Amino acid sequence: xxxxxxxxxxxxxxxxxSAVGWLGGAMVFGLLIGxxxxxxxxAARAEFVLKVIPKYVRYVTGFALMTVVFGILLVGDIESxxxxxxxxxxxxxxxxxxxxxxxxxxxxxxxTVIGPAAKKLVSLTAExxxxxxxxxxxxxxxxxxxxxxxxxxxxLLVVALIFMVAGVSG
Numbered sequence: 001x002x003x004x005x006x007x008x009x010x011x012x013x014x015x016x017x018s019a020v021g022w023l024g025g026a027m028v029f030g031l032l033i034g035x036x037x038x039x040x041x042x043a044a045r046a047e048f049v050l051k052v053i054p055k056y057v058r059y060v061t062g063f064a065l066m067t068v069v070f071g072i073l074l075v076g077d078i079e080s081x082x083x084x085x086x087x088x089x090x091x092x093x094x095x096x097x098x099x100x101x102x103x104x105x106x107x108x109x110x111x112t113v114i115g116p117a118a119k120k121l122v123s124l125t126a127e128x129x130x131x132x133x134x135x136x137x138x139x140x141x142x143x144x145x146x147x148x149x150x151x152x153x154x155x156l157l158v159v160a161l162i163f164m165v166a167g168v169s170g
Contacts, residue, residue: 007073007077008074008077008078008081011070011073011074011077012074014066014070015067015070015071015073015074018063018066018067018070019063019067019103019160019161019164021059021063021066021067022060022063022064022066022067022157023154023157023158023161025056025059025060025063026060026106026150026153026154026157027154029056029060029150029154030150030151030153030154031154033052033056034146034147034150034151037049037143046125046128046129049121049122049125050122050125050126050129053118053121053122054118054122056118057114057115057118057119060110060114061110061111061115064106064107064110065107067103068103068104068107071100071103075096075100091167091170092167092168092170093167094167095163095164095166095167095170096163096164096167098159098163099159099160099161099162099163099164099167100160100164102156102157102159102160102163103156103157103160105156106152106153106156106157106160109149109152109153109156110149110153113145113148113149113152114145114146114149114150114153117142117143117145117146117149118142118146120138120142121139121142121143121146124136124138124139124142125139
């Protein structure tokens, strides 16, 4: 038994656990935080944004990157033991490819849309707390971008999950 083959169960476990963290974080925001945050009074909303959103973004980004890294290592391990396993001509390879593509798209959305919009949301909120005034239009735009990006990311992650499970069980 080769060393690479013996890493397969560990890489799979790490990949699954990090994916659970990523998808769980996306679900918490998409189904709970995003819809509920607008109902907070302005002071509570500002405090929540300043205290929770930066930590939340770091958490989700960390799990997203770990998922992708462990996924790539897993693909390498599978390829080293069976070079035809991930071929697009078989259902396992095709399902895994679609799932991986969906997950990578979700990562791109997180890095290019959610992260920058969340950073802007936090900075504008901090400025508003320091100098109370009517909320600037950019604040609402940043909030809308975070919510839209989170919704798109959640959908992409659910698609990734469906295809990954279908590939493994098919």
